[in-house]
Amino acid sequence: MTILLYDLVGTDASRPFSPHCWKAAFALAHKGLKFRSVPTRFLDIPAVEDGATKTVPLIRDGDKLVGGSFDIAVYLDEAYPDRPTLFGGEGGRAATRFIERWSHLTLHAFIGQAALMDIHDMLGPQDRAYFRKSREERFGKALEEVPADRDEKVAAFREALEPLRTLFWKQPFVGGEGPLFGDYIIAGALQWARVSSPFALLQDDDPVAQWFERCLDLHGGLARRVPAAA
Structure with a gap:
């Protein structure tokens, strides 16, 4: 089914x-x-x-x-316990909750502002009205003002990824030799940015960018099938 x-x-x-x-x-x-x-x-x-x-x-x-x-x-x-594990056991599940919180506080916090107008522009008229109202209430300012300083803030965002960067010097995925749900949490955030906005979050030679390229190729290129925003 x-x-x-x-x-x-x-x-x-x-x-x-x-x-x-x-x-x-x-x-x-x-x-x-x-x-x-x-x-x-x-x-x-x-x-x-x-x-x-x-x-x-x-x-x-x-x-x-x-x-x-x-x-x-x-x-x-x-x-579906007979299929490949997403967590590698109960300890892995608990540790992945930390990755989820880190992703929300570090990745989502920046991407959600940097790509805000690009996301708005992907929407139809009624969804745009809803999105503008809800996000302006959240940020306390006009939608157009929220991403205005993204060029100045992106360097600090990249620096915040250093724990990931150093991890990928030692292993190809967060999950080790292969991906686990922790990889998908982080890749989901970067895919959000990739599909929504042409703004360059990462430099091409960044180990995090190279890891993300590996994630795009997973599962028959599931994520790569959706072209990046232009």
Whole structure:
């Protein structure tokens, strides 16, 4: 049975951009499970599965609905234990929660501001109105002002990735010789930026950029199939 993944998109249904939905997509592919992306726009979410969720990703696996990227990964590991693990055991699951918090505080905090207007421009008129109102309330300023200093702040963002950079001198993935869900958490954030914005987050010779290229090629090039924003 094909699993459904409700996947956030803008006007172009072929360009899912949510970091959380990408985490779920990577996790499903890692498990080798057949899934179908259901393009879902911001204002579509209240009607998804008769109001089952306020956010995406959400998956339907038979009669089971699971929301939230981390909970989806946990569910997949428990429901399909005979397929490749996403965490490498209970200790790995606990440690991955640290990676998730670090990603939110370091990656999402910068990307969510730097790519804000680019994300806005991907949306249709009604979603743009919703996005502008909700984000201006969150940031306390006009949408256009939020990413205005991204060129000045990107150097500090790159410096904050030094723990990852030094890790990749020793091993090819966060998970070791192969990827685990910790890799997908970070790759999901960078894919969010890649699909949404042409702004250069990383320099080409950065070990983090080289690791991300490896992630783009995983699972038959799942993430690379969506072209980068131009």
